[in-house]
Amino acid sequence: MSDFNTLELITDNRGFATLWLSREAKNNAFNAEMIRELIIALDQVQGDPSLRFLVLRGRGKHFSAGADLAWMQQSAELDYHTNLDDARELAELMYNLAKLKIPTLAVVQGAAYGGALGLISCCDMAIGADDAQFCLSEVRIGLAPAVISPFVVQAIGERAARRYALTAERFGGPRARELGLLAESYPAGELELQVGLWVTNLLQNSPAAMRASKDLLREVGNGALTPALRRYCENAIARIRVSAEGQEGLRAFLQKRAPSWQAQEPRS
Known part of the structure; x- marks a missing residue:
């Protein structure tokens, strides 16, 4: 720094x-x-x-x-x-x-x-x-x-x-x-x-999902519905579902455990 x-x-x-x-x-x-x-x-x-x-x-x-x-x-x-x-x-x-x-x-x-x-x-x-x-x-x-x-x-x-x-x-x-x-x-x-x-x-949230959500909301803007925006949103959820953190989050939810970004969080 x-x-x-x-x-x-x-x-x-x-x-x-x-x-x-x-x-x-x-x-x-x-x-x-x-x-x-x-x-x-x-x-x-x-x-x-x-x-x-x-x-x-x-x-x-x-x-x-x-x-x-x-x-x-x-x-x-x-x-x-x-x-x-x-x-x-x-x-x-x-x-x-x-x-x-x-x-x-x-x-x-x-x-x-x-x-x-x-x-x-x-x-x-x-x-x-x-x-x-x-x-x-x-x-x-x-x-x-x-x-x-x-x-x-x-x-x-x-x-x-x-x-x-x-x-x-x-x-x-x-x-x-x-x-x-x-x-x-x-x-x-x-x-x-x-x-x-x-x-x-x-700190409880998936870092990758927060970044993806910020990108998504920037693209959505005021929410005006267009065919292009619909395609963007469809692709966005597909991408995050197959991502490493998306897969880990879904597995953790189904297995009733903390996801890795919480479990590996350093303790003070």
């Missing part, structure tokens, strides 16, 4: 990784270095076949305050083409996170502003504290949530995205759960316990 200045990438011997945003003194705000390091870290995760899933977290009091204002001030002094390059780098990060082959779980505490909502929206699932604060804050400083907007719309829907992008209202964990941005919202004191339960649950 690479050494990072703004991140920590920690691999658990049970078969998952935690990617920590680690600019605690800056409330984990993005700058060009963090964006580049996130891209590198995700590439490392993508290339590690031993990983079952990824947990995305922020060190300290806040998940992420969004863009670093000092970095944004520097960007404002640059020309259009340089700003376009910065936008393309941020887009690469968001698209790479959204397309990661393994499941992703964001864990949110404190502030999650601006581009931080993009990271959360790009993850397959997210949980957070009841007292977390979410905000699409860009219009307050004369900007727009441009690069992250497709992912935010997918996460909370077009109507809600219009409201929060145009008003820059803050909302808490329970509202984020109502909108679908969070799968669940918990009292702050219970969040660590719940992270452990989510991890334990994900």
Whole structure:
């Protein structure tokens, strides 16, 4: 694993990784270095076949305050083409996170502003504290949530995205759960316990089946029925049934025993 200045990438011997945003003194705000390091870290995760899933977290009091204002001030002094390059780098990060082959779980505490909502929206699932604060804050400083907007719309829907992008209202964990941005919202004191339960649950599942299901759901999209989608789904179930883990899972179920990915799970 690479050494990072703004991140920590920690691999658990049970078969998952935690990617920590680690600019605690800056409330984990993005700058060009963090964006580049996130891209590198995700590439490392993508290339590690031993990983079952990824947990995305922020060190300290806040998940992420969004863009670093000092970095944004520097960007404002640059020309259009340089700003376009910065936008393309941020887009690469968001698209790479959204397309990661393994499941992703964001864990949110404190502030999650601006581009931080993009990271959360790009993850397959997210949980957070009841007292977390979410905000699409860009219009307050004369900007727009441009690069992250497709992912935010997918996460909370077009109507809600219009409201929060145009008003820059803050909302808490329970509202984020109502909108679908969070799968669940918990009292702050219970969040660590719940992270452990989510991890334990994900470790019960076939790694190959989770990857296949993520590919499947990406192809299904909004569920519009087409002949091509029907064929894709038919092939998908046939492939997973004859795969090694598919065969092992069916045998384990019929034999009333734990499948190998549970039985061979290293114990702490």
